[in-house]
Amino acid sequence: MELDPGLTALRPLGGFFVLRTGVGPAGPTAPPLDRTYAGELTGVQTDALADRIGVVADRLRVREPRVCASLAQQGLAARLWSAALGCAALYGRVPDLAPRLLRWDAAATAPDDLWLAEVRPLPGDADTLADTVLHSHLQPLGQALTRRYGVAPGLLRGNAASALAGAARQLDHWARGNARADVAERAAALTDSLFAHPLLSGTGARSxxxxxxxxxxxxxxxxxxxxxxxxxFTRPPGSSPRAASE
Known part of the structure; x- marks a missing residue:
């Protein structure tokens, strides 16, 4: 199935999978993600990383920048994996998600946080997914968060893996509930291949x-x-078994 301009096949999967196309309501103030990662903002463009970390801090009432940066990265990783894996499993193709084509409104929630300027079809294989999400987005994002907030690279790799596993689990649940065994099989095969990638291998145990x-x-x-x-962890570090169960 060919990619359509609105990526409409993603809509039944829920807002986390949906990827808006065209120009979003934030307009030119929402920077392309390549500028966000590099910290190269011009004119009226906002510092989306700092803004999203501030949003996370306010919503969760936490003031540790490293914690907020970790949770912000995991949220964006989940959005990227969901859209990319969903397209690959449903269409057999993925849109070019090059950071220069994606704008991010850090104050918005899914699906209004990301907009793709135009839909350019790419192959839907695991190598393309790795290039599209891991290399184009999560590597430069992780480098920026480590540089600016001191988040450990291993933690960020774990976040990326967790986000992929969550997207795959949701997609599998939808596919089986809608008699789309073909989608479930494609998603599983792609996820298996992605977890063999050097950036994700060893991040956890899968069954x-x-x-x-x-x-x-x-x-x-x-x-x-x-x-x-x-x-x-089975309970928060520093808590006693009794406290964790109460």
Whole structure:
């Protein structure tokens, strides 16, 4: 199936998978992601990284920049993986998600946070997905967050893996609930290949759609946050077994 200009096949999967196309309501103030990663902003363009970290801090009531940066990165990684993997599984093709073509409104939530300037079809194989998401986005994003906020590269790799596993799990759930075994099979094969990539290999243990990471995204440091379902910890570090169960 050919990619359509509105990527309409993604809509039934839910807002996290949907990718807007054209110019978003934030207009020129939302910078292309290549400028965001490089910190090269001009004119009225905002510092989307700092803005999103501020949004995370306000919404979750946490003031540790490293924690906010980790959670902001995982959220963007999940959006990118969801759109890319969803397109590959449904269309057999992916749109060119080059950072210069994607604008990010850091104050918005999915699906209004990202807009793709134009839909340029690319092959839907695992190598293209790795180039599209890992190399074009998550590597430069991770470098920027490590440089600016001191987030450990291994933690960010774990976030990228966790985001991919979550997108794959949601896509599998939708496909099986809608009698689309073909979509589930393509998504599973692509996910298996992606987890063999050097940037994701060794980030955790997988069994089917289940994933247990070997790092922590630091969500436990959010007030009332606890640990995530795929966390390497079974309870927040520093808590007693009794306190964790109460």
């Amino acid at each position: 089917g759609t289940r994933f247990r990471r070997r790092s922590c995204c630091l969500y436990y440091r959010v007030p009332g946050g606890g640990v995530c379902g795929d966390c390497c």
